[in-house]
Amino acid sequence: xxxxxxxxxxxxxxxxxxxxxxxxxxxxxxxxxxxxxxxxxxxxxxxxxxxxxxxxxxxxxxxxxxxxxxxxxxxxxxxxxxxxxxxxxxxxxxxxxxxxxxxxxxxxxxxxxxxxxxxxxxxxxxxxxxxxxxxxxxxxxxxxxxxxxxxxxxxxxxxxxxxxxxxxxxxxxxxxxxxxxxxxxxxxxxxxxxxxxxxxxxxxxxxxxxxxxxxxxxxxxxxxxxxxxxxxxxxxxxxxxxxxxxxxxxxxxxxxxxxxxxxxxxxxxxxxxxxxxxxxxxxxxxxxxxxxxxxxxxxxxxxxxxxxxxxxxxxxxxxxxxxxxxxxxxxxxxxxxxxxxxxxxxxxxxxxxxxxxxxxxxxxxxxxxxxxxxxxxxxxxxxxx
Amino acid sequence: xxxxxxxxxxxxxxxxxxxxxxxxxxxxxxxxxxxxxxxxxxxxxxxxxxxxxxxxxxxxxxxxxxxxxxxxxxxxxxxxxxxxxxxxxxxxxxxxxxxxxxxxxxxxxxxxxxxxxxxxxxxxxxxxxxxxxxxxxx
Ligand SMILES: [Zn+2]
Numbered sequence: 001x002x003x004x005x006x007x008x009x010x011x012x013x014x015x016x017x018x019x020x021x022x023x024x025x026x027x028x029x030x031x032x033x034x035x036x037x038x039x040x041x042x043x044x045x046x047x048x049x050x051x052x053x054x055x056x057x058x059x060x061x062x063x064x065x066x067x068x069x070x071x072x073x074x075x076x077x078x079x080x081x082x083x084x085x086x087x088x089x090x091x092x093x094x095x096x097x098x099x100x101x102x103x104x105x106x107x108x109x110x111x112x113x114x115x116x117x118x119x120x121x122x123x124x125x126x127x128x129x130x131x132x133x134x135x136x137x138x139x140x141x142x143x144x145x146x147x148x149x150x151x152x153x154x155x156x157x158x159x160x161x162x163x164x165x166x167x168x169x170x171x172x173x174x175x176x177x178x179x180x181x182x183x184x185x186x187x188x189x190x191x192x193x194x195x196x197x198x199x200x201x202x203x204x205x206x207x208x209x210x211x212x213x214x215x216x217x218x219x220x221x222x223x224x225x226x227x228x229x230x231x232x233x234x235x236x237x238x239x240x241x242x243x244x245x246x247x248x249x250x251x252x253x254x255x256x257x258x259x260x261x262x263x264x265x266x267x268x269x270x271x272x273x274x275x276x277x278x279x280x281x282x283x284x285x286x287x288x289x290x291x292x293x294x295x296x297x298x299x300x301x302x303x304x305x306x307x308x309x310x311x312x313x314x315x316x317x318x319x320x321x322x323x324x325x326x327x328x329x330x331x332x333x334x335x336x337x338x339x340x341x342x343x344x345x346x347x348x349x350x351x352x353x354x355x356x357x358x359x360x361x362x363x364x365x366x367x368x369x370x371x372x373x374x375x376x377x378x379x380x381x382x383x384x385x
Numbered sequence: 386x387x388x389x390x391x392x393x394x395x396x397x398x399x400x401x402x403x404x405x406x407x408x409x410x411x412x413x414x415x416x417x418x419x420x421x422x423x424x425x426x427x428x429x430x431x432x433x434x435x436x437x438x439x440x441x442x443x444x445x446x447x448x449x450x451x452x453x454x455x456x457x458x459x460x461x462x463x464x465x466x467x468x469x470x471x472x473x474x475x476x477x478x479x480x481x482x483x484x485x486x487x488x489x490x491x492x493x494x495x496x497x498x499x500x501x502x503x504x505x506x507x508x509x510x511x512x513x514x515x516x517x518x519x520x521x522x523x
Pocket of ligand 1: 406408429
């Protein structure tokens with residue numbers, strides 16, 4: 001057993017990349033990684049790969065798509081699909097294989113071609129299945145938590161909106177972010193209603209993107225860089241509101257379970273986290289996640305953001321990259337990109353969004369599936385060795 | 386989309402029948418299950434229970450953007466349906482109908498109304514939507 005280490009990361013500019021095909025996205029992310037490994041990496045060193053995509057473009061994008069994009073045809077490549085936790089779970093699988101000693105140099109690559117989809121998530125959410133949320137789209141699913149959180153706690157509409165304001169401000173300073181504009185609490189409140197209580201600026205945009213990271217063993221890490229980042233822990237869990245737990249109406253028990261697994265493996269707790277990239281597909285999702293990750297008490301997520309604690313200059317910076325709200329959410333790429341961002345933060349390379357000398361970083365996704373009845377969360381914790 | 390998927394739970398869909406785990410009390414609806422989603426009992430002893438037509442909104446949204454064939458604004462809720470006898474309620478999504486948006490809140494009582502939900506291309510698929518009870522309307 002060895003501790004897996006991240007030794008390189010590649011990222012492309014997220015956006016509406018009409019000129020790039022799905023394969024182009026993968027190729028670009030892979031080349032960005034290859035060119036960014038401090039001491040270089042020979043493609044022949046890569047002995048396994050994990051590929052995250054939900055294949056929303058419906059291109060039959062199995063592991064061989066990565067072989068086509070990279071030339072790694074003889075290498076085992078596994079495609080991972082796990083809703084919005086796809087990219088982070090691909091990373092978790094690679095870290096496990098390296099930890100077990102079965103893979104020595106593992107590529108993790110995530111990509112999603114969102115803008116080629118003619119139907120998109122709205123249509124797919126309207127599947128005609130009885131009692132499984134016909135008409136429960138993604139904003140509706142998360143909006144239901146907002147309605148109940150506003151009712152049950154002292155959470156205000158303005159506190160929810162502030163998360164979007166914060167993340168858009170961060171996004172203007174992050175070069176790979178899709179939506180580069182600032183907005184005010186009033187802008188969020190006055191933007192068109194998508195699914196009451198959520199408005200347009202509470203929602204992440206539709207974005208193409210890809211990202212890649214390289215994971216290797218402790219023994220080999222310094223072949224690639226003098227500044228590797230250790231994978232300290234990871235966790236994965238599912239839940240559904242159908243199980244009847246009251247907290248599943250306001251929060252995500254899957255995140256609580258996944259993070260407690262990750263904290264336990266790492267021997268760390270929420271108080272140790274210096275920077276986090278979390279799943280803000282909608283503003284309310286980030287607010288709930290503060291609570292589920294243990295950054296604040298249950299029901300206090302609104303107060304947490306109002307006090308400025310998750311802001312870039314706060315004591316618990318969350319989504320310095322601009323988060324999904326600003327950066328975009330190309331589903332398979334999202335989790336891998338968040339790992340790349342935490343890697344940069346822990347190495348002090350995050351430029352205008354660098355937080356103050358972080359030692360521990362956390363990455364989180366929460367996804368939904370099974371016609372909006374299931375939730376799945378993946379959490380990875382990284383640490384300066 | 387059509388075919389056998391609507392036949393599988395037809396009795397439950399049309400008569401509000403649930404299945405209660407005898408180990409932990411959790412109620413499955415509408416699927417008749419042999420494993421428990423809460424306690425993980427497997428095989429679980431599941432007993433058929435009748436659900437009431439009166440339920441309570443746990444949370445809701447009002448949908449503004451949906452595919453063209455679905456009317457908007459469309460309120461959608463998570464509804465608890467109590468058992469006719471003792472025990473826990475079942476929890477499910479429910480579409481609201483024949484109800485003003487101002488009448489809907491967390492905790493609002495709603496009653497199940499047998500309606501056509503959509504067509505499978507050949508014939509109507511009937512089940513329940515929910516509305517605020519008429520006698521409580523001003
Ligand atoms: Zn049970």
